[in-house]
C-alpha cells in the first residue's frame with residue numbers, strides 16, 4: 001500500500017440553484033483509514049459523498065480519488081464503491097439474486113464474484129434466499145454493504161451505514177469495516193451520531209452549512225476544552241449550590257431552586273477542579289459529576305451551532 005491519499009479534495013463547491021450545498025470543502029482521507037463525515041441535516045454530507053462516487057460533478061475545486069483527478073464526466077471512479085440515500089436493490093429478487101445480478105453486470109458469475117463470501121461477511125447467509133422486499137432497513141443496509149464489497153473496492157463510500165441497524169448489527173458492520181480498513185481499504189462514511197464516529201473512525205470531518213468546521217481525530221475534538229454542562233450530585237445540594245455560585249468560572253445552569261438534588265453547572269475544567277476542591281474542603285461529598293452530553297457531542301454541537309448562527 002503506497003501513501004497516496006484515497007481522497008484529496010480542495011476548495012470543492014457545489015450549488016443546486018440558489019442553494020450552496022458545498023462551499024469550499026477540503027478533505028483528506030488517508031489510505032486504510034475510516035473517515036467519518038458528520039454534520040446536521042442539510043450540511044452537505046450526501047452531496048460530498050455523491051461526488052466521491054461520481055454521481056455528480058463539483059462546480060469548482062479539485063478532487064483526486066486514489067491518486068487520480070476526477071474528470072467532468074459522471075462516472076464512478078475505478079475501485080470506488082458504496083451508496084448514498086440507501087442502497088439500490090431489487091425488492092423482487094432475493095439477497096443472493098441481487099448480488100448475482102450485480103456480478104453479471106460485470107461479466108462474472110456468483111461463484112467467481114464471491115457472492116456467498118460477501119453475504120457471509122455481512123451476516124446475511126441465513127436470509128440469502130429471501131426476497132429483499134421483506135427485508136428490514138438494517139438488512140438492506142447490510143446487503144448494500146455486501147454489494148459494495150463484491151467489487152473489492154479500495155475506497156468504500158457509505159451514507160449513514162448504521163441507519164436502521166440494531167446494536168448487534170451495528171457492532172457486526174463496525175467489525176466488517178474495521179477489518180477492511182486493516183486490509184488497506186479506505187472508508188468514508190456519514191453519520192449523525194458522534195458515538196458511532198468515536199467507536200469506528202480514526203478521523204472525523206464536521207461539516208456545517210457546506211463548510212468544514214473541524215477535521216482531525218475524535219480525541220482531538222473531545223480534548224478541546226470548551227466549557228461543558230455537568231451534572232453534580234452531592235451530599236449537601238444547598239451547600240453545593242452556594243459554593244458553585246461563589247466559584248469563579250462556574251455558572252449554575254438550572255436554577256430550579258435550592259432543594260433541587262442535582263445541580264447542573266457550566267464550566268471549563270480548571271473551574272470545575274476548583275469547585276470539587278472547595279466542596280471537599282467544606283465536607284460536602286461528591287456523589288456524581290459527569291458531563292450532560294459527551295465531550296464529543298458537546299464539541300459537535302458547539303461547532304455546528306456557531307456555523308449556523310454565523311450564516
Ligand SMILES: Nc1ncnc2c1ncn2[C@@H]1O[C@H](COP(=O)(O)OP(=O)(O)OP(=O)(O)O)[C@@H](O)[C@H]1O
Pocket residue numbers: 016019020021039040041042043044045046047048
Ligand atoms: N438534488 C438536489 N436539488 C436541490 N437541492 C439539493 C439537492 N441535493 C441536495 N440539495 C440541498 O443541498 C443541501 C445539502 O444537502 P445534503 O443532502 O448533501 O445534506 P446532508 O448533510 O446529507 O443532510 P442529511 O443529514 O439531512 O442527509 C441541502 O440544503 C439540500 O436541500
